Amino acid sequence: MYNLQEIDILIIVTTSVLLILSFTVVIFFLYFQKKKIAFILNERETQLRFEEEITKSKMEIQEQALQNISWEIHDNVGQLLSVAKMQLNILQIGLPENQQEKLAETSEIIGKSLQELRGLAKSLNPETIKNNGLVDSLTIEIERFNRLKVIDASLKIINEPFNLSNEKEIILFRILQEFCNNSLKYSEAKNLDISLNFNSNSLIIIAKDNGVGFNVNATENHTGIGLLNMKSRGKLIGADINLESSANKGTKLYISCLK
Numbered sequence: 001m002y003n004l005q006e007i008d009i010l011i012i013v014t015t016s017v018l019l020i021l022s023f024t025v026v027i028f029f030l031y032f033q034k035k036k037i038a039f040i041l042n043e044r045e046t047q048l049r050f051e052e053e054i055t056k057s058k059m060e061i062q063e064q065a066l067q068n069i070s071w072e073i074h075d076n077v078g079q080l081l082s083v084a085k086m087q088l089n090i091l092q093i094g095l096p097e098n099q100q101e102k103l104a105e106t107s108e109i110i111g112k113s114l115q116e117l118r119g120l121a122k123s124l125n126p127e128t129i130k131n132n133g134l135v136d137s138l139t140i141e142i143e144r145f146n147r148l149k150v151i152d153a154s155l156k157i158i159n160e161p162f163n164l165s166n167e168k169e170i171i172l173f174r175i176l177q178e179f180c181n182n183s184l185k186y187s188e189a190k191n192l193d194i195s196l197n198f199n200s201n202s203l204i205i206i207a208k209d210n211g212v213g214f215n216v217n218a219t220e221n222h223t224g225i226g227l228l229n230m231k232s233r234g235k236l237i238g239a240d241i242n243l244e245s246s247a248n249k250g251t252k253l254y255i256s257c258l259k
Contacts, residue, residue: 187211
């Protein structure tokens with residue numbers, strides 16, 4: 001028969017063993033839980049890296065395609081229009097004055113078309129954006145819109161501009177270019193305003209129009225797809241992008257990009 005001291009020792013030993021076993025089970029549970037979480041996070045990170053690489057590859061293909069289109073416009077279409085303009089000028093010689101005036105007007109229209117095509121070719125070419133920088137490239141684009149009188153556009157620069165990496169400036173320009181194109185094609189807007197606020201460590205961009213607006217959550221239409229494209233581009237450079245829009249209240253794009 002056990003005495004009280006032996007019973008106490010037995011209780012202590014049993015309790016200690018149970019505590020050790022419980023502690024061991026908890027440790028193993030936490031260890032495997034940690035491994036499971038690490039595996040899930042690694043899977044997510046791998047998926048995100050894969051998606052980022054896909055987006056980056058698409059961007060590179062698009063930029064190469066735009067560069068090829070730019071060369072095609074500048075070298076082939078531009079040359080054809082130049083030749084047509086020269087031939088019209090030659091045809092004016094010896095014609096009656098009233099016919100010369102008509103040909104001169106046609107020649108002037110071709111000349112303006114040639115000028116706009118060259119401007120378009122430059123805006124499509126990523127090398128031009130690299131050379132000019134974001135601010136100058138946007139200035140040229142805004143001037144082109146106003147020259148064509150398709151919309152009343154403005155660009156406001158706040159604080160002293162600084163240069164970002166070529167990749168960031170090209171992507172930001174493409175995002176704004178897509179916003180502008182959507183405003184021109186679908187919004188029926190009369191005004192388009194862009195502001196670039198250069199802070200000490202970031203660039204804040206706001207682009208807005210006064211068009212008909214749209215449902216931001218309607219990802220099945222062109223505007224929703226455009227928003228997804230903008231956000232995908234923004235992810236590549238760590239930019240935060242937000243789009244606000246509602247019926248008859250226009251559309252506003254916010255971009256925040258670290259220096």
